[in-house]
Amino acid sequence: MERFETKSLALMPGQPVRAKVLSHHPWGVLVEIVGYEDAGLSASVDMIQQFSRTMGSHDELLARFPPVGSQIDAVIEQIHRWHPPVSVRLSIRPADLESFDWPCDFCGERVTVSHGGDALVLDVRSNDGPGSHTVVSHRHCLADRIRPENRGERARALKIGNM
Template structure:
């Protein structure tokens, strides 16, 4: 059995990326993530800034096909082949990306320096994976006392 869920393994929610717009759709834009061409990617119109201040960008407000723009990884889906990345281009998300903690339900900051972490969940039974988003403390406090991982969770990605 060949695993496909390694596609885009270097991507995590909250990470800034550079993308090239490859197509317009009624619901948003198709993009290619620079350096991660092995995974499909898209941006919904609801997460593209609208100069006309609509709740979603209108098709003529989308970045033009062929342009390169900044985006932030919102979600990575590796349930079936190929893996897929959902991105956001909202200026507020480029500054500080937040997502709901899967433990407590409140927002956690996934941008660099934030209080959130992302866990990839995979099984030896076969391909497919998912990501769990959590506050560092929500995860650390739910780990068993005999595990040393609670202290590691508090320091992952932070300078020593």
């Protein structure tokens, strides 16, 4: 079985990246993640979703679009690996670049996904074929769902990344 998403598995929500702006579109910009040019993925920044509520006018929003050809700092917001190409949504909001948070897929409360946060990112895959799904969780939300008699796995869920 050929897995199309293998190269992109190194990318995860909350991870800071550099991106090169390839083109402008009415909703935002298409970008290429530096270092992943041959990973078979599509990456974008939805400028309307990120900035339209805080901009006074459409012209003000357009002025926020980074120039084509420029490199920008971004953080990975979401990754969709359901089918090729892998789709990556980036955020360039200043607050997200400082500390990125996202709703926990178990409890719905926000959890800090960026470095130093309390989130775990799970890649859910099947042996039946390619494609995967990313789940974001508080450590305790995952640990609480592991059977109490499986103390080792519960302890690892609470400790992984904190070593």
